[in-house]
């Protein structure tokens with residue numbers, strides 16, 4: 001069982017590996033190392049484990065924070081499903097969301113993203129009868145990027161000498177596509193602005209509008225969901241619950257309320273960590289899944305930051321956008337309320353995603369550039385058994401950190417009236433968007449609570465309230481330091497910053513980090529085993 005550092009717990013004198021954070025990246029690295037016989041310790045700063053896969057419970061409801069849907073897990077033989085099965089011993093079950101996973105709403109028009117590449121294409125071709133060729137070309141490019149991604153990402157886990165020898169070649173074809181923005185690529189296949197707006201309709205999944213995001217990030221999300229979306233049966237908390245026994249079986253532990261203050265380096269090697277209460281814990285290896293900015297800016301002693309020019313690395317990356325999420329509790333089961341399983345992506349009529357974001361960043365009274373609505377209670381087949389007579393909805397929009405910065409130093413839950421009324425105004429605007437699409441829900445809302453970028457900072461330790469770690473702009477893919485190995489011996493990175501945002505990206509990062517540390521390709525081993 002996950003334990004709190006503040007309660008009585010049994011700690012070993014020494015661990016094979018200490019991992020900082022308990023997000024998907026650390027959970028996956030930890031499980032792989034445990035399966036290789038290592039005794040690992042995961043130290044999580046939050047009072048609950050899982051990173052963005054955690055859930056929180058209040059007023060008799062449970063809300064998922066950073067999982068609304070995951071692709072490519074509905075086929076048992078699929079690579080991602082096999083990796084998930086490996087780190088959860090097949091105990092994590094998935095519920096399929098059905099035929100439609102995303103609904104792109106632009107003004108009064110709705111475009112459904114249907115499960116299966118052919119269905120997906122056919123549906124879009126119905127809306128855009130003159131754009132068949134562009135739609136086919138688009139899908140081809142998405143698959144081209146996906147194919148090129150395999151060698152690009154596996155290179156990150158190769159031994160240094162092999163990286164030097166083969167790296168350039170392995171990265172080349174992916175980089176050619178990564179250097180282009182999403183907009184550049186979409187404009188190369190069509191001049192139809194409405195089609196471009198629809199194709200980029202999931203940009204909220206990586207947090208950057210089309211002129212700013214790298215095409216490969218866009219393509220990886222698009223492809224990830226082509227076969228539909230799934231939700232963890234029993235909610236996102238099942239991820240930690242199913243990984244933890246594997247860690248425990250090998251003698252390891254996950255501890256919450258265990259903030260790491262410093263990574264201890266001796267003779268140029270990472271040898272341990274100092275916790276918030278100055279307690280020191282030692283291990284042969286240290287892995288940080290707390291984000292590259294947190295790791296280099298807050299946890300490493302200055303001389304090492306200087307020696308290895310780590311600040312210069314951080315100057316080359318940008319924190320991703322922040323968000324606000326309205327967590328809603330409703331009276332009634334998902335069936336009674338007729339809640340859909342598909343997510344809505346709601347946009348104003350204006351066809352320029354980037355322009356809408358820029359306008360909104362300057363003036364929060366401008367229309368929301370994007371509103372994402374998810375119905376987790378409808379997606380989880382165990383929900384009604386666990387929470388009879390209730391439902392939940394999450395509504396997310398982008399929210400500049402600066403809009404909330406003035407309350408940064410106030411205490412959670414005690415931030416004052418001005419903060420609450422600012423949030424309430426935003427909440428009501430978001431509810432209006434919901435009622436327009438699902439009018440039957442008016443009068444059914446029991447409670448709601450808006451999280452702000454400073455909530456994210458408070459609980460997740462992302463200083464600018466980042467939603468997705470560092471930005472997925474074209475430059476990101478050129479940064480070779482975004483890999484498991486760091487310049488400091490026995491210190492490794494994992495999580496979304498070294499692959500991409502998304503639970504799948506972080507999971508894959510976990511495998512890359514474990515592969516680097518164990519000196520073998522763990523993904524290949526898993527796939528061979530299950531064949």
Ligand SMILES: Cc1cc2nc3c(=O)[nH]c(=O)nc-3n(C[C@H](O)[C@H](O)[C@H](O)COP(=O)(O)OP(=O)(O)OC[C@H]3O[C@@H](n4cnc5c(N)ncnc54)[C@H](O)[C@@H]3O)c2cc1C
Nearest residue numbers: 021023024025045051052066068069260495496502503506
């Ligand atoms: C609102 C939202 C919705 C999302 N929806 C989806 C979705 O539907 N599908 C999808 O695939 N992805 C989604 N994502 C993205 C996905 O959740 C993340 O990309 C992924 O979970 C990140 O995993 P990670 O391993 O990088 O670490 P994180 O989950 O970021 O965890 C890092 C952990 O490190 C801990 N930490 C930080 N500093 C310290 C310290 N000093 N000491 C100890 N611990 C520390 C933090 O508390 C945190 O728990 C969403 C994200 C958000 C925010």
